[in-house]
Structures are given as structure tokens and as C-alpha cells.
Amino acid sequence: MSSDKDNSNKISSTRRKLLMGIAALPAVPLLASTGLFSTPAMAQAPATSAVNTTGLAVTDTEVTVGILHSVTGTMAISETGSVQAEKLAIEQINAMGGVLGRKIKFIQEDGASDWPTFAEKAKKLLVNDKVAAIMGCWTSASRKAVLPVVEQYNGMLYYPTFYEGLEQSKNVIYTGQEATQQILAGLDWVAKEKKSKTFYLIGSDYIWPRTSMKIARKHIEGHLKDSSVVGEEYFPLGHTQFNSVINKIKLRKPDVIYAAVVGGSNVAFYKQLKAAGIDLSKQTLLTISVTEDEIDGIGGENIAGAYSSMKYFQSLDNPNNKEFVAAFKKMWGEKTVIGDVTQAAYLGPWLWKMTVEKAGSFDIDKIAAASAGIEFNKAPEGYVKIHDNHHLWSKARIGLALPDGQFQVVFETPDLIEPDPFPKGYQ
Amino acid sequence: MFADYSLAELGSIFVMQGFAGLILFSVFVLMALGLAIIFGQMGVINMAHGEFMILGAYVTYFTSQFFLNYIPSLFGAYFFLAMILAFFAAGALGMAVEWLMIRRLYKRPLDTLLATWGLSLILQQLYRTVFGPREVGVELPNWMMGSLPVSEMVEVQINGLFVMALTIAITVAVALLMYKSSWGKQVRAVVQNRVMAGAVGIDTEKVDRYTFGLGCGIAGVAGSAFTMIGSTGPTSGQLYIVDTFLVVVFGGAQSLLGTIASAFTISQAQSTMEFFLSGSMAKVLTLLGVVIILMLRPQGLFVIKVRR
Amino acid sequence: MNSAVIADTMNKDFVLAVEGLTVSFDGFKAVNDLSFYVDENEIRVIIGPNGAGKTTVLDLICGRTKATTGSIRFKERELTKMKEHEIVRAGVGRKFQNPSIYEDLTVFENLEISYPKGRSVPGALTFRRDRAVKERVQEIAETIFLADQLDQRAEYLSHGQKQWLEIGMLLIQDPELLMLDEPVAGMSVSERKKTAELLNTIIKNRSVIVIEHDMKFVEDIAHKVTVLHQGKILSEGSMAKVQADPKVIEVYLGH
């Protein structure tokens, strides 16, 4: 049962055939010839006994990692991009000669949008398959379910999603932003650039929006001059009727609508906002939950003019990103879009490879210890670095949503922002 | 909370809030009408109602794509064609389902619930396989977006007006069909006494099939209309199912008027509470209120007392 | 309701006193200001055309339908305020028009469920099928001609046997007032004969109200006949008196 199960490939290829009439693409060594990535000397592959002292699935020629995302169920929509990015990264790494002279082989498991399944599959990957690392999880709930497993069986999880923080583990590398990284600079920007004083916070009712809004409120009330929150609202997941809150927004006339609405609600929210005559070119809206992926469903014309606070946008203008976008589209189809989380998922295998090479070993304890300080120059988002707390230093960026579904980057912080999963003064 | 606002502002907000309530009311009626016919008239619990709606939404999406690509000049009018196509697509699927499945289950209403739930799972996965797991964005003609300024403060959403007009049109059409046409008489005859109706020459199987098809067709139109305000994806139909059933049951299941009254009550309660409370609590309180009232008055809001 | 005053002094002897009973469904009065009295050990037959309200009267007495106004007293107890199961426990048994038995259970189990012990939830959980139960079931089964069918599933009984089984289920409770809704409807001639015989044995020591259309049968068993028409009493008295009543002839017997 531990064969390569390339399920998401099947799904997306069905779609591609449907949408574009292109058959599945052959695996192509994409970056090997570009010379962007330094190729380690193949001849020096160290002995397996030296680099693997804990019985992981490492042979003289291969090392096995796990990919653990939802391919079925409600979360399949969101997690597909992450799977694609992780596969791309693995393929690129293999094209360059792999890790410590060993090709990466991956075992993909389906979390099926079901949290116990995530925990079971994580355990299976660690106990039965002895994978050297897991690239996976998307929602906080799935990560919370997997976390005790990777801690108990001493695995390494690379988690891609921007999330609420309040967590730190020896066994997890968080390649997305934690809440303060995503929120604070964006708020500063909107206060300075748009002279905004009043904020209306609206989110889906669960932990990530609530924690994010808590941080936002503390920042607005405590750090921005003369600013205030004039409303804070949460709606059940899947809620589709926003007319009442839109009226409230009209009544309060906030300078900024600060939104963290997710899933199907997202679509309803922006459509109804537009229908209610709220013109996003006049009314500032800053969201922390809309990437290029979400715009696919919302429709570019419905959200054009809104600002999104992320660390990565597909339109980012730098050589790394151009290379990445081209490779991604070549592998997964011209129409696919790349959102913030997809890029963060792409970082996982690379960061792991570099850590392994720095540690000179696949042993989990050595990787966990060597992670801090790992630098990655060629990330599509630009230079990133792993902090002692296992989160990434990263820039914050603001993108302006365009009608074609892309973002135009209007601002980025000059320096990398330090990750702070337990922010003092924001709890 | 209103101290900071002038009377004029307050007045216009209440007007707009009333309008928001009316939109919600229309949405509820549209959602529930198809189900009210199927559940109220036939006693079948169609758990796949949401999926029939989403079929209508997908039809709308593909119609819009077709117009965009081939006859962009007529794009402004595609929505009307889309609704008609949605009606027939969902209706045809409904009739097929009735023939394959439902007709064997009229004596076992609880089993229709399970079977249609299975159907909803299959349809969801079918949409996912065929149309992809992501939501699709349905582009609307420009004239349907935005709002009409009534006064300086009061604005009326065009798509809201559209949904309301559509709701009125469909409700009137259904009422005429059920209470004025001879076909409606046949339907009601079958509901009241299947054996007798069969004996006087009504083709009860045909009546059943068309009634089910009609209910599903209306669901398709509702789904088509909801592309204006909601998402279109494989699992979007699930978002509506609880609300829809509660509206129908709260209305007393058997009367069209009851369904409308119940949609009005629930929508007004919810939209008023949403204005004063947070969204989540408003939802919980609305649902809880409906459930408690149903416990106290299980026959629903409107029911005809019958001699047994 | 001036009759109430008189009734108060009189109804001591009556097992059942129905006074001023009215029930309306959305304005339609199915039973309208009805009063009648049933004596101890009396067999009362209610007749009347379809829709006269006969079954509704039984429904009202046994609590299935709630009265709009009026009173029903059974051995000095007001039934209109009581729930169905309380009325049964007070001693009123009711047989439905269509045989109402438990098709998925055996004849034995049908009778056992009707046995008046273990009627509460804990009672039913701890109920033991002891000797007294078995003997009583056997005794009733013999009365209703089903002694050799005890292990048969009830759904396999003939129509007449189902009717008898339901009568047996009432009998096992030993009610003081027994109400039978068309007990011989749909029976063959031989079954009807046996049923009449059955009824004659079981009516001893109790009052019975019977709804019946079969005039021959009515004549055989009735002590007193009440004719209902449009929810009201048209005529009451002995069979002969009722048959001679011109009003009755006009609406019922004459048509």
C-alpha cells in the first residue's frame, strides 16, 4: 500500500483535459539546466549508516518523504495547490541530484478533510513508512491533530499555511506567516497610505480569524494613532447572507473593512458587497484571506480594488518567482494560479533539503537542531530564513486585486519581519 | 448604538435593513419553494435539494461562458436563457431520479431521506470530477451589478430587486399551476387519495414524476439566481439544506402560504438579529428559536385542522 | 345545558355519562351538543349514516380526539381531561374499525403486550412472562378461537382472525366499558356467526358500545340503540322504537 499515489495529479489532469485539452505532462527536469541552483557534487554521497542513525526510510539511492493533504472532501479545493507545489519542488530537487546524493521519493496520503484521518495518516507515514519528513496539513485543525503524532514519533512536519500562531514545536517548520507577520505591517501601511482611522473587522467564526482580529484590534487600538475599531463581526462557516452586516458597514462608514472571511462565504461576501454598491475603489478593503486561488471562485471583477495582505503574490517581480511561475505552469497547466500558501508549500522540500545538507544527516533531531538559521536565497518570495522558533523570517506585502484575478504589489516591507508566534502585548 | 447618527441616517438604514430582510426572504422562498412542493405535496424528503440548486448554478456558469466566447454581444441577456436551461436541466434530472429511485419509496418517507442523501453525495463527487474541485466564478452582466440610488443615503441592490421579482414571478406561477390549472387539481387529488385518484383515471405515476421534476426544476432556477449572491462549487449546495428544510417544516409543510409566511418570519428574525447581534449568535438564535417553536407547536405555523 | 342539573342527580347509576359534547374541526361540528348515558352491563349500539359522527364519538370517549366543549364521565371520572392511556387504565377499551394489531409480532406477543401489567418503562423492562401471564393468554386465546395460532405471526392471520385478536387484546385488559367499531365488517357469514357468539360471551359483566351497520346483527345484540345524524341524536331507544321512528326512516333506514 505504500506506493506512490499520485491522486491529485489524476484529479487535476481530468480538469485540465476538460478545460484545456492538454494531456498529462511528462515530468521534466526543470531547473537543472538553468544554473540557478547550485548542484552539489554527486560523487560525495555519504554512507547511509552515517546519515541515518534512527532507521528512517533512507537507502543509498533514495530517501522517502510524505505528502499529506486532503485530495477529497471540502478542503481539496484549497490543498490541491500545495500538493502541486510540493511535487514540483521535489522534482526540481531530484533533477539537481537529490538530497545528500539520494533521490527523493514521496508517498502521498489523503487526509480527506477529516482531522482524525490526518492524524492516522501521519502516524502511518512515520511508523510504517518511516518517512524522513512530512510536507503537509493546511487547516489549523488538521495541524492540531497531527502535531501530537509528529511529536510523539519524532517526525518533521513542514506546514505551509499562514495561521494564527500560538504554537511552536521542535518537530514543525512553519513556512507560512504567523498572524503578526501578516497583520501588523499591513495595518501600518493602510494607516499611513490611506490615512485610515476607523476599522470594521469581519471574519468567519473560527480560531484563525478570531485570533487574527484580536491581534489587529490590539494593534489598531494600541499602536496606530487615534484609530479605532468600529465593528467586529463573525459569521458561521458557510454563511451566505451578508446584507445585514453590509448595512452595518454602511452605517458606521469605516475607513477600512478588514476581512478574514473564508471558503464559500468569501464568494458570497464579495458578490454581495459589490451588489450593495460598495465600490472597492473608493471604500478601502484589506483582507488577509484572499489569495489568487480564492479569486478564482469569487471572480476578479467582484473583488477588483481590494487589498490583500500576504507575503507572496504570483505577480511578484523577481527572477526567482518568474522561474517558479513558469515551471509551475509548465507542470500543472497554464491556467493554474499560484497563491500565497502554494508558494509556502513549495518552500518546504527546499528548506528540508538545505537543512539536511547543513546537518549532514537525515536524523530528525539533527534536522530540528540545524533548522534555525537556514537561509534560502532562491525562494520565489525572495530571501527567507528560518528563525529559532521554527517560523520563517519573511516580508509582508500588500497586493491590489485586479479584474483579471491577479494582484499588483503596491507595497512590501523593506526588511524581513521577525516571526513572533507568541506576541507579547497582543494576547 | 445609534446616538451618533442623525435621524435621516437612521431612517435610511432602517429602510435598507428592511430591504435586506426582503432579499433574504426572497432567497428563502426561492430555496424552499421547490422543496415545499416535493415534501409538502409528495411527502418525499429530498436531501439532494441543494445539489439540484447547484446544477442550476453550473448550467448558468456554462451558459455565461458560452455567451462570453461565442455571442458576447448578447451577454447582457444570457441570464434569462440560463435560468430556463437550469429549470429544464434540474427538472430532467429530477424526473430521472424519480423514475429510478423515488417512485419505489413513496411508502417509506424516512428511506427517501437516506436515498436522496446518497444521491447528494454522488452528485457532489460528480460535480467535483467533472467541473473540478474549485469554485467557479459566474460572471454577471453589468446591468445586474451595483445598486440604484433612491435617495442620498438609500440604495437598492439591483440583483436584490431581480431576486425579488423572480421570487414573485415563480411563486405566482406555482400558485396558479397548483390551484388553478387542471394539472394542479390532479396533483392535489393524488396527494389526498392516491388510490381514488388512480381510480378516476389520473395517471398518478406521471403526476408524481412531473411534480418531482417541477420541484427540482424550481431548485435549479433558485440555484441559477443564487450565482448572483453566493458561491458555485461542488459542495455549495450543502450550505442551504438546513435552512431550507426548516423553512418548509416551520411553514407547516402542506401549504404554499405557510412556506411563504415561514420564510418571511425566519428571514425577518434573522436579518433583524444580525443587525443587533453578531452573525454567529444571530444564526444560532434563529435556528434555536425555530426549533423551540417547532417543539411547542409541532404542526408548524400554518396547518389545517383535519378530522381523522 | 339544563340537562346537566338533572344528570347530576341521575348519573350515579350510569357507567358512562356523555353530556353536551361538541367537537368542531375548523368550524365544522362533527359532534354537536350530544348527550347520552350508558347503564351498567348495557349493550348500546350506535347506528347512523356515514359521516354521522359515530366514530368521532368513540374517539372522543377514548381520548383520541379532544372535545371542544362538554363532558364525558366514566364512573364519576371526567375523561375529557385525561390522556388516552389513563382512560384505558381507568377501564375503557376500544377496538378500531380496521383490525389494529401488531403484524410483526406473534399472536402470543400481541396478547402479552395488552396484558395489563408492566405498563411503565421500568415495568416493561422487568416484566416477566410468568405462569399467570401465560395462563391468562391461553385462556383468552381459547375464547377468541386462536389457541392453536399462538406462535403465528399476526400478519399471517385471516381478516376475521385479526378482528378476533384485537377483541382478545381488549378482553385481556378486562375493561368495564368496551367500545367496538364495526366488529363484523368484512367478515364471512361463518365468521360473523362466531363473532356474535364471541360477543355474547364477552359482554357479561361489562358495558359495551358497538358501532354497527349490519341491522341483523344489531337486532341480535342491542339493548338500546342510538341513532346519530349530523353529529346529533336523531332517536334513541329499543330497536323496535327506533325502527318505527319516522325521522330515522327518512334519513337512514329508508334510503
Place this chain on the structure above:
Amino acid sequence: MIKSDRTFFLRPQDMIGIAILAFLLIVILPLSLDNFRLQFVGKYLTYAFVALGLVLCWGYAGILSLGQGVFFGLGGYCMAMFLKLESSSVEATKIQTTPGIPDFMDWNQITELPYMWQPFNSLTLTIIAVILVPALFAFIVGFAMFKRRVGGVYFAIITQALAAIMTILIIGQQGYTGGINGITDLRTLNGWDIRSDSAKTILYFVCVALLLACILIAYFVKSSKLGRILVAMRDKEDRVRFSGYDVANFKVFVFCLAASLSAIGGAMFTLQVGFMSPSFVGIVPSIEMVIYAAVGGRLSILGAIYGTLLVNWAKTSFSESFPELWLFGLGGLFIAVVLIFPNGIAGLWQTYIAPRLGPLFGGAATRRASPPATPPAPPSPSAAAPAAAE
């Protein structure tokens, strides 16, 4: 004379059936499966408690509840609250603003343990709560509805709405419930590490033992007069009422019993899986649990167990090899079990296999009354419609 003359509540063929199941769960599966797979079975068995409750409540009494997930969740949450408090000792949580309370409370600015969490410091109170809290909730719901003669479809829809409400509440009140993430990172039970493989094996056997005990309870109820009253009620409710029974009380009882059984399953789920989240409370899991009972055979106590194991086994193996086909399979199963074999596995067994085995059991199997060809027709919608008005 009367053949149905048994004094013990188990018939010989019931005892054989239970023995076979016990042998399968206690001997065969643990010997043939590795630890990892055995834990799957342990998890499936927790759903079997729910299916068992549904056989009594839906199969026998005709009450279809689409909210069993609520009770499963209540039981699971009660257990999770106890375990969470144990793993939130002052030392373990000293980095928090308020040490000694669960981490998610600390994130939500709760500075002392809420009142409703207090009893869960005690294991005894927790075990009592696991059984009584869901039963109490079921009692309130059941009492309100059955006394007003709400039944059939209406009851199903209202319980479904309750499941929706419960999910929204749990997710919304995250300071008290852990929100959408649920209550996670549960480690020890009175100091015993429940995450180790040996602990999980022990918990598996505890789960099997509890399940067997619950099966015996179910058989006891089924074979008591109460069981026959339930069947009678499903068939002819009015007749039961006019035999002097307060029908509502029996429905309330069986609904509460089903709720408690579900809750025991939920508590065992928390212990074995190590967390509890609102995704087991909502509409979707609640309906899925109904299909377990339906596949097993809604009238068969043992069938419910096999149905649960079979559906979940199929789900796991399907979703490992053909994830996108699983929903087709599950959906098809719903339809097939309703249209083609309404009495599920148990029905197939009784129709095709048991008659051939008859001689082996000395005629025991043939004496088993032949099953009804179709499931009992529930009352027509108008009859099921509440009639409180009259």
C-alpha cells in the same frame, strides 16, 4: 402450546452470534492485524456504539434521529475535557498568562477555569457526565417532542437542525470549547500515557469489552417486553396507546438509551484517537452513522456492528486507493441499502445463509421468524405529522 417459552433473555442463536463476534474482536483481529490497523478497528468500533443505539431507536422504535453525532460529541467532549484538564497542569502550561487552564482558553483571554469545566477535574464525575449529560439532553429534546407526538420526518429534521446548531455553537464559543480545532493534545488518563502503542491496545480491548456489554444491554432491552412494545409502537402506535401505555415515555427512554450508547462511543473515541472536534458533531457524520446501522440491517443488533466495520473498512481502503471514488461508493451504498436490501447484511444473512445453516444449530435458525421482506412501513407522512392540535 406456547413455544416462545424462554426464561433467559438470549436465545441460543444470539449467544452463538455474540460469541462469534467476541472471538473475532478479541482473538482474530488482534492476531491478524498489526497495531496500526487494529487501532483503526478500535476507532470504527466507537461508531458501532452509535449504530447500536440507532438499531434500537430507529430500527425497533421507528425514530430516526439525524442528530446522533451530537450525543457522540457530547460524550467525546466530556472525556476530552477531563483529559485536557489533566494535561493542562500548572507546570505544563507555565508559559501561559494563566497557567493551569487549557491553552485555548488562555489564548481567548479566559483567566480562570469556567464553571462548566469544574466537574471535569474528577474522573468519576466525568464518567457519570459521559453517560448522563447526553441522556439528559436527549430527555429534554425527546420529552418535548414525543409528548407532542412529533415523529417521523419532523423529528429527523429537527434533530438535524440541532446538530447544525451544536456545531455552530461549539465553533463559535472557542474560549470554552476549543472552537473548530477541537480539544487536542490529550496525553494521559490519571497519569497513564494513552498515546503509547500498549495503551492503545489496552484501550482497544476496553472498547471491545464495553461494546459487548452494550450489546448485551441492547439484547436485554430487545427481548424484554419493552422491546416488543417498541416494535408494536412502530407498527400501530394508537393501538399501543389504547392498550394503556404512555407511548411518549417509551420513545423518550429508547432515545435516551441511544444517546447514552452514542456518548460511550464518543468517549472511547476521544480516548483512542486523542482528540475531539466539532467535525464529529455535525449533520454529515450524524447521517453517515445512520448508514452504518442501515448497512448492517436496521433491525439487527449484531448487524449494526458488522455494518459499521464494513463501511469504515471500505471507506479506509477505498480512500487509500481511489479517493475520488469513495463518495460514489458511499452514495451508492445509501441508495442500494434503501432500494435493494433494506434489511442490510442481516437481511441477506437471514434470507440466504441462515436457512442453510439451520440444521447446524439444531433448528434454532429456522425458528427465527422470517424477516419482513421490506422494512416496516413507517407511518405515512400525514399520520406521522404531529397531531397535537386536536
